[in-house]
Amino acid sequence: xxxxxxxxxxxxxxxxxxxxxxxxxxxxxxGVPVYTIDAGTQxxxxxxxxxxxxxxxxxxxxxxxxxxxxLKNGTSTKTAFEINEAFEYYGAHxxxxxxxxxxxxxxxxxxxxxxxxxxxxxxxxxxxVFLEEELATYKQNSKQRLSVNLxxxxxxxxxxxxxxxxxxxxxxxxxxxxxxxxxxNTAQLKDFFKQYYLNxxxxxxxxxxxxxxxxxxxxxxxxxxxxxxLKSAIPNPVMTPATEKKYRIQNDAEGxxxxxxxxxHFPNRHHPDFMKVMVLNTLLGGYFGSRLMSNIRxxxxxxxxxxxxxxxxxxxxxxxxxxxxxxxxIEATIEEVYKEMKxxxxxxxxxxxxxxxxxYLIGTILGDLDGPFQIMGxxxxxxxNNLGEKYFYDSVQTIKTIPAExxxxxxxxxxxxxxxxxxxxx
Amino acid sequence: MIQFERFVLSNGLKVLVHEDKSTPMAVVNVLYDVGxxxxxxxxxxxxxxxxxxxxxxxxxxxxxxxxxxxxxGENNAFTTNDLTNYYCQLPAENIETAFxxxxxxxxxxxxxxxxxxxxxxxxxxxxxxxxxxKPYGDVWHKMRELAYTTHPYRWMTIGKELxxxxxxxxxxxxxxxxxxxxxxxxxxxxxxxxxxxxVKELAQKWxxxxxxxxxxxxxxxxxxxxxxxRTLEVKANxxxxxxxxxxxxxxxxxxxYYTADLIGEILGGGASSRLFQVLVKEKKLFSxxxxxxxxxxxxxxxxxxGKLVKGVNIKDAEAALNEEIKKLQQLxxxxxxxxKVKNKTxxxxxxxxxxxxxRAASIAMYELLGDADLINKELEMYQAVxxxxxxxxxxxxxxxxxxxxxxxxxx
Numbered sequence: 001x002x003x004x005x006x007x008x009x010x011x012x013x014x015x016x017x018x019x020x021x022x023x024x025x026x027x028x029x030x031g032v033p034v035y036t037i038d039a040g041t042q043x044x045x046x047x048x049x050x051x052x053x054x055x056x057x058x059x060x061x062x063x064x065x066x067x068x069x070x071l072k073n074g075t076s077t078k079t080a081f082e083i084n085e086a087f088e089y090y091g092a093h094x095x096x097x098x099x100x101x102x103x104x105x106x107x108x109x110x111x112x113x114x115x116x117x118x119x120x121x122x123x124x125x126x127x128x129v130f131l132e133e134e135l136a137t138y139k140q141n142s143k144q145r146l147s148v149n150l151x152x153x154x155x156x157x158x159x160x161x162x163x164x165x166x167x168x169x170x171x172x173x174x175x176x177x178x179x180x181x182x183x184x185n186t187a188q189l190k191d192f193f194k195q196y197y198l199n200x201x202x203x204x205x206x207x208x209x210x211x212x213x214x215x216x217x218x219x220x221x222x223x224x225x226x227x228x229x230l231k232s233a234i235p236n237p238v239m240t241p242a243t244e245k246k247y248r249i250q251n252d253a254e255g256x257x258x259x260x261x262x263x264x265h266f267p268n269r270h271h272p273d274f275m276k277v278m279v280l281n282t283l284l285g286g287y288f289g290s291r292l293m294s295n296i297r298x299x300x301x302x303x304x305x306x307x308x309x310x311x312x313x314x315x316x317x318x319x320x321x322x323x324x325x326x327x328x329x330i331e332a333t334i335e336e337v338y339k340e341m342k343x344x345x346x347x348x349x350x351x352x353x354x355x356x357x358x359x360y361l362i363g364t365i366l367g368d369l370d371g372p373f374q375i376m377g378x379x380x381x382x383x384x385n386n387l388g389e390k391y392f393y394d395s396v397q398t399i400k401t402i403p404a405e406x407x408x409x410x411x412x413x414x415x416x417x418x419x420x421x422x423x424x425x426x
Numbered sequence: 427m428i429q430f431e432r433f434v435l436s437n438g439l440k441v442l443v444h445e446d447k448s449t450p451m452a453v454v455n456v457l458y459d460v461g462x463x464x465x466x467x468x469x470x471x472x473x474x475x476x477x478x479x480x481x482x483x484x485x486x487x488x489x490x491x492x493x494x495x496x497x498x499g500e501n502n503a504f505t506t507n508d509l510t511n512y513y514c515q516l517p518a519e520n521i522e523t524a525f526x527x528x529x530x531x532x533x534x535x536x537x538x539x540x541x542x543x544x545x546x547x548x549x550x551x552x553x554x555x556x557x558x559x560k561p562y563g564d565v566w567h568k569m570r571e572l573a574y575t576t577h578p579y580r581w582m583t584i585g586k587e588l589x590x591x592x593x594x595x596x597x598x599x600x601x602x603x604x605x606x607x608x609x610x611x612x613x614x615x616x617x618x619x620x621x622x623x624x625v626k627e628l629a630q631k632w633x634x635x636x637x638x639x640x641x642x643x644x645x646x647x648x649x650x651x652x653x654x655x656r657t658l659e660v661k662a663n664x665x666x667x668x669x670x671x672x673x674x675x676x677x678x679x680x681x682x683y684y685t686a687d688l689i690g691e692i693l694g695g696g697a698s699s700r701l702f703q704v705l706v707k708e709k710k711l712f713s714x715x716x717x718x719x720x721x722x723x724x725x726x727x728x729x730x731x732g733k734l735v736k737g738v739n740i741k742d743a744e745a746a747l748n749e750e751i752k753k754l755q756q757l758x759x760x761x762x763x764x765x766k767v768k769n770k771t772x773x774x775x776x777x778x779x780x781x782x783x784x785r786a787a788s789i790a791m792y793e794l795l796g797d798a799d800l801i802n803k804e805l806e807m808y809q810a811v812x813x814x815x816x817x818x819x820x821x822x823x824x825x826x827x828x829x830x831x832x833x834x835x836x837x
Binding site: 002004005007008009010011012013016039040041042043044072080081084085087088089090091092093108109110137140141144145147148150151152153252254255256257287288289297298299300301302303304324325326355356357359360362363364366367370371373374 | 448449450451485486487491492493495496497498499500515516517519520522523525526529530533543544545546547548549550551552554555558559560561562631632635663664665666695696697698703706707710713714733735736762765766769770771772773774776777779780781782783
């Protein structure tokens with residue numbers, strides 16, 4: 001008779017030997033670095049061209065984002081429609097995204113179409129024209145989208161907490177007002193394009209079941225452009241954090257929930273505490289079984305979800321707790337968050353819970369390395385952060401071995417309520 | 427080509443195995459053939475509430491999540507109007523843990539009062555977060571009631587109203603479980619670094635002893651053919667007017683489904699689609715416009731939705747949209763356009779199949795539709811769609827008597 005109360009034996013995930021498949025590296029003729037991962041079974045690839053053209057480099061709000069967006073909206077020989085069709089006809093997807101330090105153009109496609117698509121990307125990054133009419137539509141639609149988002153308490157909370165932590169003048173803390181959208185003009189975009197794309201600094205990541213002539217294809221299209229690799233360190237702008245730490249903002253009187261954000265400053269990945277705190281963060285609010293979820297969702301039912309995380313920035317960053325909770329339980333939710341911090345400061349995590357977190361984290365990494373895109377995702381994060389594979393293996397080692405005492409010490413150092421900004425938007 | 431093997435246990439549980447030795451992981455996906463459409467109209471939101479309760483401990487195991495996490499696993503679940511799907515991924519060496527956990531909750535839940543009390547609250551917060559506290563959050567609540575008079579697609583997965591969830595009792599929960607969570611009403615897919623023999627052994631060991639239970643026979647009231655246009659006007663605290671139009675299409679297993687799907691792509695799939703180009707870029711009537719459907723098992727809705735540029739009259743915007751539909755009806759689709767949407771479909775399918783987790787879920791869903799091998803045959807069905815079929819279906823689908831229109835206006 002089967003005894004269902006006894007768990008089958010397991011191999012502890014921490015006994016697994018995690019391997020990050022190494023990348024292949026080469027440079028284009030102009031020195032642009034290319035990292036590739038050749039894996040997978042489907043005949044598809046994904047390319048990301050990462051330009052150092054994020055909002056760190058703009059002189060006026062939104063210029064980096066608008067330039068990035070409008071790369072795809074017209075060249076001297078193609079309209080926006082024709083560019084879009086050039087990709088979509090082959091079932092390919094060309095996306096662009098603007099972040100703080102970087103701005104990305106990415107291409108996902110079947111391998112058989114690569115030779116048709118790279119020339120279109122080349123045209124976008126060398127010959128984008130930034131028509132007045134395209135910018136006008138972009139401005140109008142951005143303002144409309146902003147007006148909808150401003151109705152959402154979680155959107156308002158996300159921008160305000162960043163502004164408090166970093167200061168509104170810092171690229172991580174800045175946010176958009178309608179008048180910033182109005183102020184955009186094509187001359188600014190053309191200047192930004194010239195400096196940060198046409199003559200930009202760039203790095204390329206390609207993953208998938210790669211075509212044999214990939215290097216040649218990339219060189220033919222991008223190797224003779226006046227692009228280069230990153231030449232100097234990325235600037236580290238001065239933060240101007242708010243002096244007041246507690247905020248209660250009313251955004252929507254009729255709302256039935258409020259958005260809570262609780263955040264403190266935190267160093268970047270180069271600080272020795274960073275990878276250790278990843279374990280502490282997981283315990284606190286980094287997975288479904290975390291202290292915050294178990295207490296505030298699974299025990300009290302105050303929220304659909306509560307999470308803690310360190311913001312994914314290259315420079316010094318913030319450690320954040322984020323949730324939406326019913327209006328009647330919102331202050332109680334915050335109280336419970338601080339109670340959980342106190343417990344972590346005062347009591348050693350028991351070995352059972354710690355082993356669970358170690359196994360969970362290792363299992364997650366193992367599962368996350370499913371396929372070439374995910375493997376490249378790991379590498380891209382390491383490379384853009386100026387870290388090597390040692391960081392990956394050290395992180396794994398930290399997860400496997402960090403003692404409970406050290407976790408408590410980190411909690412004492414970092415989880416003090418007086419260091420946290422606290423915001424409720426209702 | 428996605429390979430799999432299939433066998434059935436004596437209690438009726440269907441098991442499908444997809445081997446992939448390139449990953450160190452295994453995925454265990456359990457699909458239950460029950461969704462919001464199977465609910466009592468006075469007890470809506472139950473299938474989804476139930477999904478939450480499935481994590482509140484089973485008859486022999488107090489916690490589902492903890493032992494799985496200890497084994498290095500991760501899991502989640504989702505509920506739709508048609509089905510409820512549970513999946514977990516863990517290192518392949520530890521796969522028996524997933525069999526142990528999944529089979530115990532198929533055997534019976536713990537039915538704890540505390541779990542029900544808490545999850546009722548959690549689901550109510552989920553309801554508020556996604557459907558009340560968001561601008562336009564109640565659109566589908568209203569649209570479903572407009573477009574469906576009879577079929578249980580009338581309500582959303584989250585439920586018609588909070589009170590249905592708030593008043594759920596343990597008796598309701600038990601009855602629902604024993605009606606729907608039986609082996610013969612489930613499909614188990616195991617994928618990743620495993621062998622068919624091992625899965626056979628483990629499936630027999632853990633799921634084999636579960637009693638077959640009574641097979642649930644679905645007999646839902648079908649939606650009668652719509653015979654006149656329906657319209658609804660709503661005013662709400664939103665910044666922009668929005669237009670929603672829905673037309674009834676075909677069930678997921680009808681051969682015309684593929685034609686309807688491609689029509690949606692031609693109109694609204696991507697920045698080179700007709701509606702985006704004409705209504706957003708050229709005429710500047712909408713700030714965004716999309717055309718989609720939800721892939722429902724029973725007859726679904728082809729939907730066009732867009733937010734209007736401030737100052738544009740919604741009647742003018744609607745007239746311009748209707749004009750584009752008329753153009754498609756009269757002039758049909760170009761060869762290039764048809765080729766484009768077929769290429770896009772091919773590419774989308776290739777990307778969807780990149781991860782073991784997606785493949786496992788797809789195999790389960792196709793098996794639910796009747797045959798997992800559809801996963802390998804669907805591309806051909808799309809390739810076979812002709813311009814003539816598209817022309818014909820554009821007339822059938824975009825008949826004004828088949829149309830439901832919602833004006834969602836700013837106060």
